[in-house]
Amino acid sequence: MAAVLSFDDLKSRAAGLQFRSQAFIGGRYVDAASGETFDCISPVDGRVLTRVAACGAEDVDRAVAAARAAFESGAWRDMAPARRKAKLLKFAELIKAHHDELALLETLDMGKPIGDSHAVDVPATVNCIRWYAEAADKIYDEVAPTDPKVLAMIRREPVGVVAAIVPWNFPMIMAAWKIGPALATGNSLILKPAEQSSLSAIRIAELAAEAGIPEGVFQVVPGLGEQAGKALGLHPDVDAIAFTGSGEVGKLLLQYSGQSNMKRVALECGGKTPHIVLADTSDLDQAAEAAAWGIFFNQGEVCNAGSRLLVQESIKDALMEKLLNISRGIKVGNPLDPQTKMGAIVDRAQMDKVLRYIGIGQQEGAQLVLGGQQVQTAEGGYYVEPTVFDRVDNRMTIAQEEIFGPVLSTLTFKDAEEGLKIANDTVYGLAAAVWTKNIDTAHKMARGLRAGSVWINCFDGGDITTPFGGYKQSGFGRDKSLHALDKYTELKTVWIELGS
Missing domain, CATH: 3.40.605.10 (Aldehyde Dehydrogenase; Chain A, domain 1)
Incomplete structure (x- = not known):
């Protein structure tokens, strides 16, 4: 290459x-x-x-x-x-x-x-x-x-x-x-x-x-x-x-x-992926890095983007400080510049949609702590800066509807049981991520999450060998892996009587 x-x-x-x-x-x-x-x-x-x-x-x-x-x-x-x-x-x-x-x-x-x-x-x-x-x-x-x-x-x-x-x-x-x-x-x-x-x-x-x-x-x-x-x-x-x-x-x-x-x-x-960080995670820096790029990669135009960050209350402030520091350092610019880390929204209609959701988030009482604006206007293209909301309630529009842009909603929970309940409280079920060093908690969360992919102590893990698809209104059928072949083939039974 x-x-x-x-x-x-x-x-x-x-x-x-x-x-x-x-x-x-x-x-x-x-x-x-x-x-x-x-x-x-x-x-x-x-x-x-x-x-x-x-x-x-x-x-x-x-x-x-x-x-x-x-x-x-x-x-x-x-x-x-x-x-x-x-x-x-x-x-x-x-x-x-x-x-x-x-x-x-x-x-x-x-x-x-x-x-x-x-x-x-x-x-x-x-x-x-x-x-x-x-x-x-x-x-x-x-x-x-x-x-x-x-x-x-x-x-x-x-x-x-x-x-x-x-x-x-x-x-x-x-x-x-x-x-x-x-x-x-x-x-x-x-x-x-x-x-x-x-x-x-x-x-x-x-x-x-x-x-x-x-x-x-x-x-x-x-x-x-x-x-x-x-x-x-x-x-x-x-x-x-x-x-x-x-x-x-x-x-x-x-x-x-x-x-x-x-x-x-x-x-x-599509989806509304919950990115769940428990207080016992072993590496808060790694979790913050994953949370930032889980939503800002590809300008947030990713079906399994980690658009809902669910953080256990006791570590919320520490994680947010790290997340915001990373997010502030993400360069938005001309996509033809090799130094650019976040490029343009696909078209004006999608940019307007993203900006409209940011406005709805503010109107419904979420706290805008980073971004929220169109940028690079001199380029003539369609650019929105990394945007982070805090104090989001899961009933808010920005927590329930797929925005398909660089907009992160931050929610808190008291314990793993409440985190799981909030994570599943959506019509989507494409993916989820969990950060914990407790193997029992990891297994319980993975089993309880209604999602086609669950990542433990990472985000967007997998390769062509593992199936990708969702539960609920994220759809049905799987891409990737040998399981994808099921969508494109019929099973035919041929029954032959051999006689005596």
Whole structure:
């Protein structure tokens, strides 16, 4: 992996980038059937980078037809798993080969610091595609323990045509979490990127074709959610939807499934993660560091961001002092500057939403102890400084609703039992973190927390081998690990009477 370039070098490269902006359907780049486009605005400085094809129902019909034809032909579905693996590995290597370009696209399109795009997003995308490529020829069917006169086989088969609708906060990583397992198991995939961050998805479609993934097997239809996304949700020939995004849209996709062909739907719909620090934690400095970056990494635009800091009363003042010192040192700036640690909010609408929630927090009586303002206004982009509220009650709006921005709500509790009760008092259940040196307390909290991931004495731990997803209104179904394969496969029982 090449070193990150200087700020001046990166600005020069950004100015010279040529953007792919069309849909990728049937193995080639095409305009939307309507000819319509939408502005791709960089949150870095508010300028229009390019105009992206605004796909609608007709384009979705074309993509689904191509995906169905590819699936029924068996060109990918029936390809030997070892050959599918080889092509997916080549795909991963091509993404790696275009590392600097793709990192720059992520930063310009979404606003995350180039250091994160460079060191986190692109490597994680490559690793995910590689990992599922390697899984392709290691997925075994089963033979049931039946009477000797019977042979009962349980086969895992691809579900068919899959639509993946992904969010704007981690455009490539979230896409890879769908692309990897869906393609490894032999499906045809239609990727609908968020309209705020379509560029990397459009670009990697070309790399997939170069890797030898057959025409129609991997397609990209950019467009607005209420047009392209809705058309995919209602399409009678889409067999499955894999979605990461808001709960509001997740509920719509469930309705679309019922209104059309009862397609299977897998949802990851955000969270309100409790970051719980007990008085007996062995390292308050480490807990404070984790709490700060648990909410301010990626500008707080993270589904499992630790947006609720729950602190035991006796250590509250000590932890807050450390947390605020760390937070004050987080540099907000141009994401193309390698020194920037917190970049731009994805677009003006999201920035306005974050600022509106900050206002609601103040109106409802929470104490604003840090930040709360738009900054870097001279840049022309969309920047909000690290923001910390104290004296938050869990019934307040900022403690219950997902803000998706750099806003931390601090709450206190008397003992572990009360902390657990507050932590679970939310409609979400994506993740939770607990800091304690008592192994009994750690186990009790982990068992009691209604969340898909529980981190003990760390935050956001895990890798591609562990499943990710939530309880309650955080959705259902899992990304990452071998468990993700369940979303993209059907189980078929073949029962054979062998006779005497």
